[in-house]
Amino acid sequence: MGVLTDEIKEFVKREKLGFIATVCPDGTPNLSPKGTTNVWDDDHLMFADIYSSGTIKNLLNNPSIEINIVDVFIRRGYRFKGTASILSAGPLFEEIVSFYKNTGAPYSIKKYCPGESRTDGPANFSYL
Numbered sequence: 001m002g003v004l005t006d007e008i009k010e011f012v013k014r015e016k017l018g019f020i021a022t023v024c025p026d027g028t029p030n031l032s033p034k035g036t037t038n039v040w041d042d043d044h045l046m047f048a049d050i051y052s053s054g055t056i057k058n059l060l061n062n063p064s065i066e067i068n069i070v071d072v073f074i075r076r077g078y079r080f081k082g083t084a085s086i087l088s089a090g091p092l093f094e095e096i097v098s099f100y101k102n103t104g105a106p107y108s109i110k111k112y113c114p115g116e117s118r119t120d121g122p123a124n125f126s127y128l
Contacts, residue, residue: 002042008078009039012069018047021066022058030058037069040096045080048100059084 004012012018018037022030032055036048045067049056059065065084070077087093 004039004042004045009042011071011076011078012037012039012045015069015071017069018045019068019070020047020055021068022055023062023064024054024058025061030054036100037067038099040099046096048096056086059086 016035016037018034020032020034020037022032024030032052034047034052034055036046036050038046040046047067063084063086065082067080068077069080087096
């Protein structure tokens with residue numbers, strides 16, 4: 001059994017909006033909402049890089065991450081702390097791209113590569 005219980009997984013899937021905290025190069029915090037936050041498996045959350053250049057740059061510099069998911073109406077939520085991995089190629093990356101396509105995601109996922117401009121194509125994914 002993983003660290004994410006069925007109750008937690010259902011909560012994350014229902015809420016979808018995660019508040020992603022990262023550390024800027026100068027040590028200050030950065031908080032960014034991500035509407036693509038979802039459960040990957042019993043131990044991992046994920047979100048797609050749609051317009052997340054600051055978040056991705058921060059995670060490449062320091063992979064420490066915290067994800068908060070809150071239902072504001074019932075005042076309940078979960079906080080997840082860990083180390084992020086940025087995926088931009090490989091079998092797991094392709095599985096995650098397929099996951100988002102199969103959910104009927106209404107947005108165009110962009111690819112971000114450090115030092116390059118954004119182009120249409122698969123996204124980077126943060127994987128906690």
